[in-house]
Amino acid sequence: MTHEDAGHYAAKHPEAKIDSQIAEAIADKEKNGRITCAAAHAIAKKLSVPPHVVGMNIDLLEKRIHFCQMGLFGHPPETVKAITPMERVPQELEQAIRDALIDGKLTCKAAWDLADKMQMSKSDLASACEALEIKIKKCQLGAF
Template identity: 45%
Template sequence: MTRKQAGEYKTKHPPDQQTSAAIVEAIKEKIKNNELSCAHAEAIARDTATTLAEVGINLDLLEMRIGKCQLGLFGYNPTSKAVEPADIVSPELTAAIHSALSEERLPCAAAWTIAASLGIPRMAVAGACETMKIKIKPCQLGAF
């Protein structure tokens, strides 16, 4: 959700949705200026043996923002977006992206998997998607 929707993040979830004490405690240890970076969210998921989706739900319920997307798609002030289109996209990366598309979009989780399997930065996959005019969605944290 966007900055304009601040204060409404929790409305994405059922009214009886509960937070996890372990996740909330981990968030409080890492949060700065009411914002948690994607990398910190990933670490919290790993450290609490949960999913990024669960961390995202807890952030929503706490009305806290997600920043510095590891794909460079949002959370980088002042422009918000850090990813740039790639100058060249290798045939191997093109094929990997095309094979992972879902409804003509590349899921965030698939972008991470592709980056790991090809040994390239996650933002390089996002840059290739920018060049190829492919949207990355959905976000593992539920931001979009």
């Protein structure tokens, strides 16, 4: 959704209904209409539901997700990413990223898995992608 669509997140899911258990968990974690990426993923894990289901409920409740764990969005000021390009991407890391690409892009889930495999932070992996000009797409929560 575009910046102009802010506050109209439920429109992404015209047939969906709010899950009361997920909604209650979101209400417990949100502040000022926002919930962190980490809190949303914790809810998914606790309730044994896929992250996209929690993300859909966040949308249906017209809440915003912020503080992306990869540093891609929701970090003040809102208009900038929290990451900067890595100065030098090690060859092994570059190859692992390139091997995981689908249509020239890296999914959020693949990025998380790769960060875990390479024993590095999610934001460091995003920094490497930024240096390689590789886009991370398909947020696990559905934010992008």
